[in-house]
Amino acid sequence: MHIEPGIVTGAKLVLSYATGAVAAGCALKLTVETVREQGIVSFAVRTVATTALVFSFFELLPHFRIGVSEVHFILGSTLFLLFGAAPAAFGLALGLLLQGLFFVPTDLPQYGMNVTTLLVPLFAIQALAGWIIPRNTAYVDLQYRQALALSTAYQSGIVAWVAFWALYGAGFAAENLASIASFAASYALVVVFESLADLAVLALAKSLRGVTADGLVTYRLHNAA
Numbered sequence: 001m002h003i004e005p006g007i008v009t010g011a012k013l014v015l016s017y018a019t020g021a022v023a024a025g026c027a028l029k030l031t032v033e034t035v036r037e038q039g040i041v042s043f044a045v046r047t048v049a050t051t052a053l054v055f056s057f058f059e060l061l062p063h064f065r066i067g068v069s070e071v072h073f074i075l076g077s078t079l080f081l082l083f084g085a086a087p088a089a090f091g092l093a094l095g096l097l098l099q100g101l102f103f104v105p106t107d108l109p110q111y112g113m114n115v116t117t118l119l120v121p122l123f124a125i126q127a128l129a130g131w132i133i134p135r136n137t138a139y140v141d142l143q144y145r146q147a148l149a150l151s152t153a154y155q156s157g158i159v160a161w162v163a164f165w166a167l168y169g170a171g172f173a174a175e176n177l178a179s180i181a182s183f184a185a186s187y188a189l190v191v192v193f194e195s196l197a198d199l200a201v202l203a204l205a206k207s208l209r210g211v212t213a214d215g216l217v218t219y220r221l222h223n224a225a
Helices: 010-038 040-060 076-083 085-102 105-132 144-170 174-207
Strands: 063-066 069-072
Touching: 010 040, 010 085, 010 105, 010 144, 040 076, 040 085, 063 174, 069 174, 076 085, 076 105, 076 144, 076 174, 085 105, 105 144, 144 174
Parallel strands: none
Antiparallel strands: 063 069
């Protein structure tokens, strides 16, 4: 989901700064709610954990340049289910920033686009989770279809934003459309992998229900709403 340098340039980058700022504002709003529910220490610990995990995902897991962007195993829905929306949002944003600062500085001009692409789908699956997961169901008790729905929604959001940025920056030329299509098709594998990862991680969390310290994970992981 790293938009390739040169696709959106010049004055068009202003829109990415605006969308990135809006995404940051939404993350801050969620942070206030999270701190009120579980405290600042819990939020800070979970944010450090998600940042470290996201940075590791970007650097250690396989990733490929396909079409207009790179395909990454981001595990956004997994982070949301384990740590909650606000820590996941900050972890995604900070992990992406650290990668750009230390390893791929050429990605920094695209940071607004990339952070928008990661965070807006995260906010969408938070809303979706509230709709498809009953209030009396802890996340560790999710069914496969629910995990698949969250993962599919998250990855579809990423594909949609990548397509938007590519069309916004490079137009509707046949070559650009083909590059977008090849990128979108590659994410079918990511959806399958991430939904299975969600279930595997949730199964592990369920087995550790009595071990997991309060505050290290989102309250909803082991409890009904």
